[in-house]
Amino acid sequence: MTTENPGSSTRPTVRVTGMFVSLDGYAAGNFVAIEQPFGEAIALTTGFDGRAIHGIDKVPDLTFDNAMTSLWGQGIGVEIMGRGKFGPQTGPWTEDGWRGWWGEEPPFETPVIVLTHHEREPIEFENGTAFHFLDATPAEALARAAELAPGTDVRIGGGPTSVRQFLEADLIDTMHLVIVPVTIGTGKRLLDGDIAPVERFEIDAVTMPSGRTHQLWRTKPRG
């Protein structure tokens, strides 16, 4: 799909898929380390079968959680992520050989834009994944995404800070959130008082047999 962006040209549809949020609103930990990419928010992913991102046929169990997870890649040609999702480093890059959390088989299998103030040469993998490092606003990153994968949807992959930047810029069309029934108490919030979702989005919510509540956010028709 493409989306008519009011006041400008057509841009790709922008989606958030399968973002985990705790009951108290946290979507990631504060303290991320190489051994623990989610930091102290690791409880968010307990019981999550990541294989379902590539389709329900890739997991042993046909569950509602897995079915919803399978939305992850549908029609997506490129992901945009924050630097913290790519790695734990901050500041200028060093020659440490880091190629992301995922080894030589990153699950994306598409171009990925990593938002960072420190641009560098792309890192490419045999399975189609290629990390492009870009110092850009959300709108600029979207324009680059459309160049990298014309005619496809764009996934905003997180973490919560980058999702919030796209929300603030009013550049998110749909979101699929998974509200996990755990209380984290500290970490990075998805929403932080700066956005009132009900003004911009229609939100459906269903609690699955696992106890996780899934929310689907759709942009309201613009007047």
Add this chain to the structure above:
Amino acid sequence: MTTENPGSSTRPTVRVTGMFVSLDGYAAGNFVAIEQPFGEAIALTTGFDGRAIHGIDKVPDLTFDNAMTSLWGQGIGVEIMGRGKFGPQTGPWTEDGWRGWWGEEPPFETPVIVLTHHEREPIEFENGTAFHFLDATPAEALARAAELAPGTDVRIGGGPTSVRQFLEADLIDTMHLVIVPVTIGTGKRLLDGDIAPVERFEIDAVTMPSGRTHQLWRTKPRG
């Protein structure tokens, strides 16, 4: 996935996806005509957006119903259908030029086995759909499906009579049913007193905001 079939060799995983059933248990009408493939059970598909079978990016609305519909093609390499799903004719085929309900762009885009007592030459389409007409038991049809698309899952596409045949033969691994809140009163039932699902399946059920209840059936571990 492949499934260990007790007492025999490995066979493909067999799935039913997105099968509509009325509150009173009917999955198709009795009286099917060229103008009305579902017969008097047309109310089952009201409000259904068929484009979602090819992915959530193909529909305008991110809804739970559309998300679940997108399971349809995931990992599927071949469909097996009853003759009534292919066309309204009965008995020996005539030279009437019938190529299915779908025109020159059938949505399957894979081989399709049509179960019929009247075999005939395959009918092929440019988009990858090819109808193969086979007089076979469910187990024989599955063996042929595995030849046509090795290593992929098999979808049993309906109608209800053919799904029930595979259930009776204990050859269904998972089912996704959509219970539509309408009362049809007459037609073809999915279950007809011959099978007790709870003996063989774990069943999760969730009612979506649309009012449709989705059921996911998973085969219980075999002792």
